[in-house]
Amino acid sequence: MDRVRSWFNHVTASERYSRFRLQPVEDGESDIEVKLSDDAAEAERDAEGFPSFRPPPLYRDRRSIVYLVLGTLLIFFTGWLIGYVSHRGSHPRTGNCSAVDATAAATAAATATAAATAAATAAASGPEALPTFPPAAPEPELTWNDITRLLKQKLTGEAFDGSLSDFDLPSRLAGSQEDVRLANGILEEFRKLEMQPWTDNHYVQLQMPDREHPNRVAFAADAFEPAGYLAYSARGKVEGKLVYGNYGRQADLEVLQQNNVELNDSVLLLRAGTISFAEQVDNAARKRAAAVLIYPDVDDYKFDESTPLYGQVHLGSGDPYTPGFPSFNHTQFPPTQSSGLPKIPAQTITAAEAATLLQNIGGAEPDASSGFAGGLKSVIYRFGGVKNVTVEVNNVLVNTEIHNVFGVIKGFIDPDRYVVLGAQRDAWGRGYAKATVGSAVLVELAKAFRKMVEEDGFRPRRSLVFASWGAGEYGSVGATEWLEGYLSSIDRSVVSYVSLDGLVMGLGGFVASASPLLYGLLEATMKEIPSPFSSGSVYDMVGQTEYLRPMAMDDPSYPFLAFAGIPSISFHFITPNSEAYTYYGTNLDTKDHLDYKTNHRTSEMAAMAAQFAGNVALRLIHDHLLRLDVRHYGGELTVGVAKLYQRVRQLSQSGRLKGVDASWLSRARGEFMRAAADLDDARENTDLEDSEACRILNDRTMRIERTLLSPYVTPTETPFRHVLLGRGPHTLASIAANDDMDQVHTQLALATWTLQGCANSMVGNIWDVAVL
Template sequence: MDQMRLAFNGVVKSVRYSRFPLQPTENGERHLEVKLSEDGTEEFTDVEAEGSPSFRPAPQNYSRRSIAWLLLGTLLIFIVGYLVGYISHSKPKVEFLNCSPEKNQTAGKQSVVAPVTQTPVAPVTQTPVAPVTQTPVAPVTQTPVAPVTQTPVAQPAEVEMDFKNISQLLAKKMTREAFQKTLGDFDKPRRSAGSDEDMSLANSIFDGFKKLEMDPWTDIHYVQLPIPDSQNPNKVQFGSEDFSLAGYLAYSATGRVQGKLVYGNYGRKEDLDIVTKNKVELKGCVLLVRAGKISFAEQVANAADRGASAVLIYPDEADYNYVADTVLYGHVHLGSGDPYTPGFPSFNHTQFPPTRSSGLPKIPAQTLTRSVAVKLLQKIGGPEPNATSGFKGGFKQVSYRLGGVENITVEVNNKLVNKEIHNVFGVIKGFDDPDRYIVLGAQRDAWGSGYARATVGTSVLVQLAKAFHEMVENDGFRPRRSLVFASWSAGEYGSVGATEWLEGYMASIDKKVFTYISLDGVVMGKGGFMASASPLLYSLLETTMKEVKSSVGADTVYDMAGKTWDANVMRPMTIDDPAYPFLAFSGIPSVSFHFIKPNSEVYTYYGTQLDTVDRLNYETNHQTNEITAIAAQFAGQMALHLVHDHLLSLDVNRYSKTLTKAVAGVYKRIRLLSQVKDLSPSWLNRARGSFQRAASNLYNDIANTNLDDKEACRILNDRIMTVEHSLLSPYVSPVEVPFRHLLFGRGSHTLASIAETTDVDELRTQLALATWNLQGCANAMVGNIWDLDEEI
């Protein structure tokens, strides 16, 4: 055998093969040198061989005997290989031990049938080696198991429910009787954030999600919440009168200040312009404004910008039908979340440096009761505003003069306390794309009872979770994407719980949560409807309004609004909207909606102890349960579209009108500034054009795609999901400018701010950044880098 091996090796070495022609050098020897280039390819270099000729193999001669040994070895190898192949492919002998004859006969029959029944299963559950390594008993025991365990997974596509049937099924579960019980269960007299009552409600919701097998979890944060100092109450001193005040405004600056008392209507910028035109000094004054039109935080920010030293806010009789001593609560943080951990979560304050949000006011602010406000307005003095200015309120016993005459002293002594708050979550996982999810959320805390503010929303959240679970568990509903149900704490302080969650898990959720539906304040009255949303959700809102029946004198919710539904229904999303941080901070398409009284846009009992079941029943004509069921069906119907349809119900084309209007505002501003003749907004307009072309191309791709192809739909949906997130400016810090959205945010980076700026240098910089922000959104929508538009 050794001789045969030597002969074989000799023959092989005697012949050299190469696909590269070798030309001899002068000494008759050349070879190829192979090198790896930087791009990973091989480079071949023809170089002269080095070394002594003694190292080169010498030519060899072979005898007939060697050739014979070689042929004999080849034949022997062939025979051995054949025998090994034959043995390895032969069927093993089957033996049945310790079995009765009847069982042997049965088993024998099954062993013959096994290859036939396992043929379709084998590619899925096991490799073709299985029959060799296992005895025939394995196919017998596994054969019935495979179809049983795989049947639930394979069936959804076959038994997919029609959307109309799913919608009807959901409507049947949203009943007046169901909400009568749930609303009663969550109606509590007290529920302040971080209190024992708040924790008890959180545990109740968690246990409910656990019973529904929704894999519940909690998100715990340690936040700083301001509360009044019971030993040192807030005060106002005017003339010879001292007033101790019960209500308060969270996150107000503390301290004692004095200044001239000035009346500023609602504290809007245009209101303060009127005060200035009447030659009343705002710098150093204590500004008295009535609640409404804009948030408390915006009122305080506007006053601080004009140099006021403090702000007092009261409910005027023209806006609020309160008793004289009704106390107001609220917050004045021009932002959301814990302002002492801006841009990052409040998991543990000891781990982070002391930081303050840029939205925290630097001046004290305090609420007043009606009775105290009347006494101040009666003695304020100063000039009277023009009758057409709209400054006159509802108090008949006062003239609403502008003041600027008498001094007033304001003392705010609120204190910060550390509170542990719990957000509670439950999930119903999708069957196709479980890593894409919609979030439905509601706050459960309130200043007092918070019936409309918290009880209704929490009840809708829990009932929807129960309904969707039953539809999946018992009725065959198979959502393509996941539904997350969230109960937030510390919502009254500026969506603290929700924002801390967004800050804590931004990297995980910013590209996976494709819609947020707020359930806060969904019932405020009867007979009207309004909503605030990202333009991506306008079409879905319209569709849902046409589908959901109304029991208040109209066939559908759409009939309540009429054909010009967008003008009658849609409102800009304000900073105090619970959905706002999801849209403007995280770039998640968001929506909030409210059933209201006709010609009304607010629920006047928010932030008071009057937000009770009796007050809401009065506003709904004692149909709170029925309207709550309709509101729940409305939210559920939107969620159904978003998790059931092959394509996400987000309409990119609806952004065109909003973009065009915003860009037109920038054009107008640049035309008004004569010193920027060399600056043109045409590049911004081209970016807008790129956005619209990208949206058009996206819908062309949708029209030319088989929507039954799951992978193709996922690619299209990912392109749709980039839009809102890509409109967040990457050029600003979330600490200084948390609301980074180009269109709906707050700060110098927004198109609205650019359309108002008078600083030429700032205008140039922000215009350039906004242009590329918008172009980047268009590029993200395109998807493939080789399809990008190079117009800019």
């Protein structure tokens, strides 16, 4: 070979010479890198094993041409001779073997001729012409059915048997040694999968009970020290009249006021359920109650009456002592706290302890139609307001290091656009349904997607990020701190967030909460995933029941949607026509209880939930155009604007609100609808093979959720800035309920321009805005 190369080097002449090498790139394809060499670097590059071509002296040109012609004739003659000998030496055989021999001879001759032709072409074209090779046969592209089939094959109940067992621990409190071991285990798993894992650490304030000074409740001759507690309660010792307030909803408290029950400085005893602990305490504080006690009534919670209850009462998410900014160790912000922290003490008690209080509460009985009656035995439910109760809360703040763990599978076309799948890792007790299932689904999905890329030729268009969150039980602390820390770099890159928390709570039913942009994708996925116990799909299983629910503040997806403006989705398989999975926040969230709710099909249901989440993510990383449908937002917006429009007209006609035209808001809604129609038209008429056009349209679509965040409120005071789905005085619903006319005037103007700004962002080019 050295002699052949030397001869070829003498034949080829040039003033400058090209060298090339094949390099693997991130998307797995070969990339030809062409570089012009110079004499100074020649020795170094030869040492690397690259071919080196040097110019022959000019007086050899004629001799080189003669050698080239002779070589060409020699190659041609050799090829002909081989073909002739092969043909002469063949013997007649049955079938088509003679034809094969003849074909082989012809092929050999054709090969020799092609080689001669290539050599002649190279000589005629000059020394800089590179040899041409027939293109390699392209790999067949995977269809959507191929991709979903591959994912389903890798997500089996058998795989989840082992994974669920690995993640099932007796304790997993945020920041504990068990939590750290789990985080390290997930990190190592991502490292084995070569997912370029990394961690995001924060130092947050978590509230814990004080072991030396336990919380206490005293009522007449009875006193007890509850085992459960509510994180982020106000500290202190208060005394007040004991009042029973059902679930503590606004409507329940209005019933008390209608029955002349004094709420000021009272201690409200409330049933858990219907709304979050934080909302119950906030409602009580607004009525000037002194403290709140919350218990699980047996009508709502079918477990032992001595079971303690745990939760948190921060009306927000993240570390409440670093609102709006991340709790990194190096940050030095002035002491502050979230406006969502309660100002009154709050404590959970058991059902048995609540029965002791209710048996001696006194006061009038509520009307049967009020729904105040619970299920505690030997108890007559009364309003109370007669006898005093003392509540003492001594919880302490503990500075705790928490860890978020990430892994990524990079996209091949738009790697800087990604879908995040996340699950919380911690829980108050075992947290089997709350955290074990979600963590197992997270890791099994990572394994499945990685194998599809490495072994099956799957090439996702966009990236997939897998996230294991810390301190989720304290109000999505880990996830929110990540959003606060990197919002400037992720809000324009994250396509969507898919929550993996609480995926499996039962068997036979399905509920979901999502951004309106994801309604269409949610329904399409329900029609693709088979029902767990029938021949139809999940969509068929649901039937006529309403599966969509408004996204609550304590939903793990809520900070992504209402704080960061990222389209998000949560879903849960449940048991229909039955009590909900009520073991969250207790030590009873175990494998046995979840197996009972799923008829011992937990592993199978976990695999199905993983397929559902995987299919949602697949659509978002696979399709040329993102499956984000703005048309569904039109309906949500119309409902919100209609209520506010009617309210503004009434206030204007009554003379209370002056100088305000209700049509301002209607015009902004009209601009939004026209921009949405224009965007839909552009999507329908876009060439899907034009990557740049698709990217531009996708970016326009991704801006919708983000531009519905009000730019006129501060995240430190009002973190959930979404004008439709957020919480605060800037939302359409809050403006409609406001009685302060100056605030209505101001907030209406700001909300109107927020909607107009969203419409403008959908148009795309600034010079097209005026066309609307």
